Structure formats: C-alpha cells, structure tokens
Amino acid sequence: MRTALVIGTGLIGTSAALALAGRGVTVHLTDHDPAQAHTAAALGAGTDEAPEGPVDLAVVAVPPAHVAATLADAMGRGIARAYIDVASVKGGPRRELEALGCDLTAYIGTHPMSGKERSGPLAATADLFEGRPWVLTPTRDTDTEVLNLALELVALCRAVPVVMDADAHDRAVALVSHTPQLVSSMVAARLADADETAVRLCGQGIRDVTRIAASDPRMWVEILSANPGPVADVLTGVAADLEETVQALRALQSADDDKRRGGADGIEDVLRRGNAGRERVPGKHGTAPAAYEVVAVLISDSPGELARIFADAGRAGVNIEDVRIEHATGQQAGLVQLMVEPSAAPGLMDSLRERGWSIRR
Structure with a gap:
C-alpha cells in the first residue's frame, strides 16, 4: 500500500490516517467539513489535497447511516483499487450496497474495536488501534487483493485481525x-x-x-x-x-x-x-483474566508521585500487571491500586514500606 484516501476525519478516520502516514503511506484526507480535514492534516495525518488518480485503498470513516451512500459515490468515481468502511455495524451497510447495485468484489466491511469517549480529529492518536481487535467481514465475492489490502491496513495500525460474518459481528x-x-x-x-x-x-x-x-x-x-x-x-x-x-x-x-x-x-x-x-472477559494479552493481588498505596496528588511509585516497584523487581487510581473526594490524595502476581505482593509491600510509602489494606 502506497496511497490511501480517508473519507471522514473524526476520531477513527484520523487515527487510522496518522498510523498510515507514520509508516510511509501517502494519505489524502477529505471530510464533509473541510475545516475538520484541514485540522487532521495539520496534525500530521496526511494532506487535505485531492489525489491525482486512484489510490490503493479508500477508508470510509463516516457514521453508519451514511456509509453505503458514501461508498457508492466513491466506487462510482473509481477513486481507489479497494474500499473499506470502519463503521460499528456491518450487515446493514452491506445490504444497502447490494440494493444500490454496487460491485462488492472491491469492498470489505471492517470495524476496529477501539475508541474513546471523545470524538473528532483532536482526540485521534496513531496508536489507538495497537493490540486491539479489528474485525473483517469478507464475503465470497470479496477479491483477494482487497482482503490483502485490508489486512495490510490492520497490520500498519498494529491491530489484531478477526474475521467474522457481518451479522454475527x-x-x-x-x-x-x-x-x-x-x-x-x-x-x-x-x-x-x-x-x-x-x-x-x-x-x-x-x-x-x-x-x-x-x-x-x-x-x-x-x-x-x-x-x-x-x-x-x-x-x-x-x-x-x-x-x-x-x-x-x-x-x-x-x-x-x-x-x-x-x-x-x-x-x-x-x-x-x-x-x-x-x-470470560479477556484479560492481559487477550488471555483469561488472572487473579492478581492488589497492593493499595496512599499517594499524594503531587507531580512525580506516580513516576516515583512505579520506579520503586521496579527497584523491588516487581512487574506491575495493572493499575487503578481511586481518588479521595475533597482531598489532595488518593489510593493507587497496584495489581501484581500474588507471590510478588508481600515483597512489594515490604519494599514500598521501607521507601516510606503508606500501604492500605
């Protein structure tokens, strides 16, 4: 993949564009709001200038209700060798494309299982999809080259491809x-x-x-x-x-x-x-959730405190598997809950106490 066109520069579209541009793909950006595409371009996601000819892959990142019409328009203009969408539903848009008489050999529906509470290009990051499932819903009609381009996109975004039926998705x-x-x-x-x-x-x-x-x-x-x-x-x-x-x-x-x-x-x-x-909810690295021991440490709301406790845990030779922060209402302090392997918890507590930390049970 050398060139791509991202249609729709919200959170998902801009994040995909940032990932592609960061790995050497020439990315063109367009949006119904030109100012939003310009913002995405200013963030380094590509250029908001139109491509001179067909690109390798068109990524349609618009709301589900507009996916089919946007894809049909893009296909009618022949702007790409292959077309995908990244909407969070798959069955409906595919059936709409069929009803519109579109050639589905050049299309594959996809859905990256990643997002944020915030939307828009300013919320986008190049690493949004790293390690996250990215669903692909090919059909018997999907051309092999199109599937390969979709898989390349997933790989460049460092996501994990998952193949599913559209309605099952x-x-x-x-x-x-x-x-x-x-x-x-x-x-x-x-x-x-x-x-x-x-x-x-x-x-x-x-x-x-x-x-x-x-x-x-x-x-x-x-x-x-x-x-x-x-x-x-x-x-x-x-x-x-x-x-x-x-x-x-x-x-x-x-x-x-x-x-x-x-x-x-x-x-x-x-x-x-x-x-x-x-x-049954997958835990770390997609495996079954492990039973970690929680080491709760009182921490002040001051610059550098989190870095210091992580460094002290590292000096104790303990890997922090997960972390949560519980804030104290009305106080400049909170509890940091360090999740560690059960066998490592006693040694970590002793080491942190020696370094002046207050351990809570």
Whole structure:
C-alpha cells in the first residue's frame, strides 16, 4: 500500500490516517467539513489535497447511516483499487450496497474495536488501534487483493485481525459494546437529579460504571439506529434480570422468612452469574483474566508521585500487571491500586514500606 484516501476525519478516520502516514503511506484526507480535514492534516495525518488518480485503498470513516451512500459515490468515481468502511455495524451497510447495485468484489466491511469517549480529529492518536481487535467481514465475492489490502491496513495500525460474518459481528457488538453504552448512560442518568449530598459520595465503582456515559449522544444515536434489533434483544434479557432482581429485593423486605431467603437466593444468583460472565472477559494479552493481588498505596496528588511509585516497584523487581487510581473526594490524595502476581505482593509491600510509602489494606 502506497496511497490511501480517508473519507471522514473524526476520531477513527484520523487515527487510522496518522498510523498510515507514520509508516510511509501517502494519505489524502477529505471530510464533509473541510475545516475538520484541514485540522487532521495539520496534525500530521496526511494532506487535505485531492489525489491525482486512484489510490490503493479508500477508508470510509463516516457514521453508519451514511456509509453505503458514501461508498457508492466513491466506487462510482473509481477513486481507489479497494474500499473499506470502519463503521460499528456491518450487515446493514452491506445490504444497502447490494440494493444500490454496487460491485462488492472491491469492498470489505471492517470495524476496529477501539475508541474513546471523545470524538473528532483532536482526540485521534496513531496508536489507538495497537493490540486491539479489528474485525473483517469478507464475503465470497470479496477479491483477494482487497482482503490483502485490508489486512495490510490492520497490520500498519498494529491491530489484531478477526474475521467474522457481518451479522454475527452486529450481534456481538450489541452485547459487548452497544448495550453497555446504554446501561452506563441509564445508571449515570440517575445522578442527574440526585441530591448533591449523594453525588459527593461517588466512589470508584460509580466512576467505572459511568465512564462511557460521557460519550457523544449524537454519535451513539447514529450507531444504535443502525443496529436496533440485536441491541433490543440483549436489553430484553437485561430487563428480565432487572425485574427478577427487583422482586428479590422486595422479598428481602418481607416479614416472611421463606420469602426473605428466596430473595437472598435471587440476589446471589444474579451476582454469581455476573461473576461467571466477568471471568470470560479477556484479560492481559487477550488471555483469561488472572487473579492478581492488589497492593493499595496512599499517594499524594503531587507531580512525580506516580513516576516515583512505579520506579520503586521496579527497584523491588516487581512487574506491575495493572493499575487503578481511586481518588479521595475533597482531598489532595488518593489510593493507587497496584495489581501484581500474588507471590510478588508481600515483597512489594515490604519494599514500598521501607521507601516510606503508606500501604492500605
């Protein structure tokens, strides 16, 4: 791949362009808002000047509702040897292209499983896709050269290719991406009119659950409008669990011992099923999640403190597998939770104490 055209310079399009440009590909940028394409070009993602002839690959990075029309226009003008889109739904756009009579041999639907709560070119980074799954949905009609160019794009972005059927992909993202967005937003919506005293009690749990609720509503309306059926199917199951959980909680208020026991059993069932589901979420390096020991350290909110604790852990010869920071409300301090192998935890705690750190259990 020597040349590429990125159509749509939001977060995903600009991030892909930055990755390609950084690896020697000549990237042309276009957007319905020329100022946005100019911004992406200024960031080093390529040039907003039109290519002189057909490019090797056209990357369509527009909202799902506009994918088919944008692809059909690009194909009609013959601007590339191969065409891909990076929308978060795959079945609908492909069927729209078929209905428009487009030649699908030169097209493959793709979806990089990466993103941020922020959108637009200023949020883009060249390493956005590194180590992340990038779904490819070829059909029997897909030309081998087109598939190879798509795989080259994935490799240049340092992502991990995953081949799936388009409709299977849409059902999968309904479960692991689209429904979590809605559920996160529903929980966060409870905070909008909550008493200020209650909001001040927010801890790490509510921050974890509502993190993605900060996403752009307009963008998510477009995504969900393109995949409503599979998302509704998943939410139907969630709604059934919610109803059963509500009934179990009501039973815990009963004066009848049997009803209370039944309520407790119902709550325990949903929590245990949650444990089982959580255990299936891939952990570090895509493997099954490991059982790490948490070493919690009190840390002040001062420049250099994080670097110092990581350096001290390194001096102790301990690899930090993961890290979380729990901020203390109203204080210039917080807890750094260092996740380490269980066998390494005692030595790390001793070493950090010797260096003056305050360990919390």
